[in-house]
Amino acid sequence: MSFLALTALAIVRLNDLFAVVMLSGIYSLLSASFFLSLDAVDVAFTEASVGAGISTLLFLASLKLVGRYEKKSRYKPALALGIVIVTGALLIYGTMDMPHFGSPDSPIHQHVAPRYINDSMAEIGVPNIVTSVLASYRGFDTLGETLVVFTAGIGVMSLLLISRETKDHSKKLVPADMQQQIILRVVAKMMIPLILMFALYVQFHGDYGPGGGFQAGVIFAAGVILYTMLFGLGRARQVFKRQVLELLTATGVLLYGGVGVVCMLMGGDFLDYSVLRHDAIHGQHLGILLVELGVGITVASVMILIFFKFTWRTVKHKYNP
Amino acid sequence: MNIIGLYNYWIVVLLMMIGFYIVIAHENLIKKLVGLTIFQTSVFFFYISMGKINGATPPILDEKWQLYSNPLPHVLILTAIVVGIATTALGLSLVVRIQEAYGSIEESEIQVQDTHDQLECQLEAYGPGPDFTILNKDLTK
Numbered sequence: 001m002s003f004l005a006l007t008a009l010a011i012v013r014l015n016d017l018f019a020v021v022m023l024s025g026i027y028s029l030l031s032a033s034f035f036l037s038l039d040a041v042d043v044a045f046t047e048a049s050v051g052a053g054i055s056t057l058l059f060l061a062s063l064k065l066v067g068r069y070e071k072k073s074r075y076k077p078a079l080a081l082g083i084v085i086v087t088g089a090l091l092i093y094g095t096m097d098m099p100h101f102g103s104p105d106s107p108i109h110q111h112v113a114p115r116y117i118n119d120s121m122a123e124i125g126v127p128n129i130v131t132s133v134l135a136s137y138r139g140f141d142t143l144g145e146t147l148v149v150f151t152a153g154i155g156v157m158s159l160l161l162i163s164r165e166t167k168d169h170s171k172k173l174v175p176a177d178m179q180q181q182i183i184l185r186v187v188a189k190m191m192i193p194l195i196l197m198f199a200l201y202v203q204f205h206g207d208y209g210p211g212g213g214f215q216a217g218v219i220f221a222a223g224v225i226l227y228t229m230l231f232g233l234g235r236a237r238q239v240f241k242r243q244v245l246e247l248l249t250a251t252g253v254l255l256y257g258g259v260g261v262v263c264m265l266m267g268g269d270f271l272d273y274s275v276l277r278h279d280a281i282h283g284q285h286l287g288i289l290l291v292e293l294g295v296g297i298t299v300a301s302v303m304i305l306i307f308f309k310f311t312w313r314t315v316k317h318k319y320n321p
Numbered sequence: 322m323n324i325i326g327l328y329n330y331w332i333v334v335l336l337m338m339i340g341f342y343i344v345i346a347h348e349n350l351i352k353k354l355v356g357l358t359i360f361q362t363s364v365f366f367f368y369i370s371m372g373k374i375n376g377a378t379p380p381i382l383d384e385k386w387q388l389y390s391n392p393l394p395h396v397l398i399l400t401a402i403v404v405g406i407a408t409t410a411l412g413l414s415l416v417v418r419i420q421e422a423y424g425s426i427e428e429s430e431i432q433v434q435d436t437h438d439q440l441e442c443q444l445e446a447y448g449p450g451p452d453f454t455i456l457n458k459d460l461t462k
Contacts, residue, residue, distance in 0.1 A: 006451035008339045008359050017351055025353050031362055039379045040369045046402045047365075055406050057360070063351065066420040070349040071427050073369040080346035088338040095330040103386075109374065113391045121382050129380040129392040130399070138396060145400040152407035159414040162359040209381065214403045299403060306410045313417060 025056040039209040061310040125281040126223035153302035160309040194231035213292035217299025252298030336363035368394040
């Protein structure tokens with residue numbers, strides 16, 4: 001915990017944005033281990049792949065576009081510091097009433113959590129409670145979040161549209177910056193299939209161990225992004241065509257919503273998977289599998305698309321400054 | 322015991338303060354986004370800290386264990402992380418567009434350009450305003 005605070009302080013002081021982004025990657029890794037030590041294995045998984053992997057990459061890609069150094073000037077720092085300290089002091093005062101860390105009788109553990117822990121095996125039949133809460137009990141929530149990811153993908157796509165002349169450049173194969181790094185290329189060639197396999201394992205094993213659609217999507221995207229960085233965007237786009245990716249982002253959300261609608265057609269409530277099969281538990285299994293697949297497809301294709309868009313911008317700046 | 326019991330929450334508050342400070346005091350838009358991420362993660366830590374029970378295991382059912390940590394905050398934060406990266410990407414692409422339009426991502430420079438543009442627009446629309454040079458002469462006397 002204290003390491004986290006130190007890293008955050010270093011981020012405030014530094015002007016070199018490259019170092020700031022690297023430190024925020026370290027910060028994410030530290031926070032992932034913190035989550036792990038607090039029993040939140042699924043969350044740690046997500047944070048490690050998202051925070052330390054994808055978000056650092058996206059920040060670096062945009063740093064390439066906007067320049068590396070920050071100007072020294074700041075808004076009245078004293079006033080800002082004052083406001084921040086007052087807020088912090090009020091919050092610390094608020095924590096005085098908080099139940100102590102790790103105490104089993106605090107209010108948060110009295111509400112719905114006991115039901116999830118005690119009954120979910122009988123009702124859903126999935127050992128990983130996080131998965132059963134995510135996909136079944138709180139299915140509406142997750143549908144909404146998948147939609148947010150989808151919408152953000154659309155937003156990035158429309159903000160970073162590709163102009164006609166850049167498309168002409170895309171006819172030529174643009175070489176990647178790291179094309180010459182032979183060691184990286186050889187290692188990556190061995191790693192990438194394993195990463196993709198691991199993503200699929202995480203996707204379909206999410207019922208029993210930590211994992212699920214969100215993590216799997218991000219890991220899959222990370223594998224593809226590694227390939228793109230080392231072998232060039234042109235080659236990656238031959239495999240992952242833009243139209244296909246755009247279609248996939250919508251397919252994932254549709255699959256999720258479609259499962260809900262099918263549940264309604266078969267006489268249940270929206271996203272009530274029990275009616276999908278004759279046996280309620282089997283229905284739940286099938287429903288969770290399909291829904292997680294939808295989440296995985298959407299998250300993976302949105303992440304890949306976002307990375308492609310950022311890389312295209314760099315290519316565009318290189319060829320028509 | 323009293324101090325150790327609340328230590329996690331205090332670090333959370335400290336992290337939140339740091340993130341908040343970066344967001345309001347720094348002018349660089351990328352730095353602001355990093356600050357926003359720190360602010361966001363401090364909330365994540367808060368939730369996960371609340372879900373922990375001493376001596377419990379991760380919430381994956383097994384016959385050997387009786388006590389599990391609270392799964393609900395885990396679910397909420399897991400999805401929040403992925404949504405967070407999606408919205409951060411949206412913010413970054415906005416920053417990239419701002420850089421292309423203004424040639425800078427420092428807020429003060431953007432504001433200077435904005436006021437400049439506004440004045441030019443007004444000049445075009447209404448012509449040069451009344452002549453204030455006479456007033457200035459009076460003042461200098």
